[in-house]
Amino acid sequence: MRIENHRIPGIWFGQSANLGARRQNPPVIIVLHYTTGWNGAASRDWLMGAAAGAANRGSSAHVVIDRDGTAWQIAPFNRTAWHAGPSRYGTLEGLNAFSVGIEFVNPGWLKPNGLGDFTDAYGKRFSERALKKAGGYQMAPQPRVGSGSFAWPLYPEAQIATGVDLVQALVGFYPIKAIVSHEEIDTRGWKTDPGPAFPMERFRALLGEADDREPAAVVTAGRLNLRGGPGAVFEKVVPPGTLLKGTRLKIMQRQGDWAFVAPESPDGREGAVTGWVHAAYIAPVMEA
Ligand SMILES: [Zn+2]
Structure with missing residues (x-):
């Protein structure tokens, strides 16, 4: 995939x-x-709101990816979509304004009823x-x-493969510094997506290992x-x-829960001192 004029040419756009x-x-x-659902077209239409005849006035995303790998773009990447809610990552708050939101069609958690059946978030068995x-x-x-x-x-796998293509294109085109789950940025502690079945590490790896994008940190x-x-x-x-x-710190290395850092001196220079925190x-x- 490539990005042109904040859109992915060749995929459906509305x-x-x-x-x-x-x-x-x-x-x-x-x-x-x-998406908290199985039906991709229904989620796409819901997130398009009035543009698809849906009653939803409060949420959207940039791209919806169906289970067969079909992608629908429903917002250009230079517009703010409403998917993150109250959220924080590093020093940034309210991530809608700084992010691209991708929705994967998946129902999320189902509760076992102890008799071999499962009930989804809507009570369907x-x-x-x-x-x-x-x-x-x-x-x-x-x-x-x-x-x-x-x-x-x-x-x-078809769905994940499309997601990987898309994220690769985004990372190549925009100065993306973090790939995050909704769960980890949600400040209310409600969200659970995209959940443990999602190969999050495969996506985070797309930022590159020997990458200079690891942002500066702050105590x-x-x-x-x-x-x-x-x-x-x-x-x-x-x-x-x-x-x-x-x-402010420059992170040079990470090991488990610890980071090897060089603190900046108060005048903004990287100090000669290094150590672990x-x-x-x-x-x-996060500067946006
Ligand atoms: Zn979400």
Whole structure:
């Protein structure tokens, strides 16, 4: 796929009525979703709102990808679509304005009823046989839905292949710095898409490994220890010993939960000091 005039030539295009303003800056994040349904055309029409005769006035996306790999573009990439809701990634909030939203047709979690059947988010029942026929599923817990394990229908390879093509084209054309799930950016803690059956790592890998796109980070804890190795058992690097909230860092390497960083000095220069910090207390600086 290639991108021309913020569209993918050769795939179906119809413009959703549920879009924000034309944006000045290119998108920097790709947000991946599932539709919470099996019917791709119905989801596409819903997300197009009045443009497809649907009552929906509140949500949209840029592209919907059906289970057979068919892609429908419903917003040009230079318009804001409404898919992320209240959201945060690194230092950016309200990700609709900075992102491309891709919806994969998939029903999401189904609850086992203990008798061999499963119930989806709408209360519709499916037999195990029906789920297998529809492409299979995997069981996994999701505390956001409830206790126990849920059935997550798999994503067919044709659908994933189209998604990979699309994301590759987007990464090649726009200064994309992150590929994220809706679940990880949702600040209300409700969202579960695209879920454990989605090959998220395959998509994140499209940003490239030896990539210089890993953004600078910023310290989010009040005081963060800078250590000589990747673990709390390592001595602090003194000076400075601790880094203050808001200190910008360059990330040079990651190991497990730890990051090897070079903090910037207050005058904005990268300091000569390097050390390890716990990565839970730093966040990427996202400039859009
Ligand atoms: Zn979503």
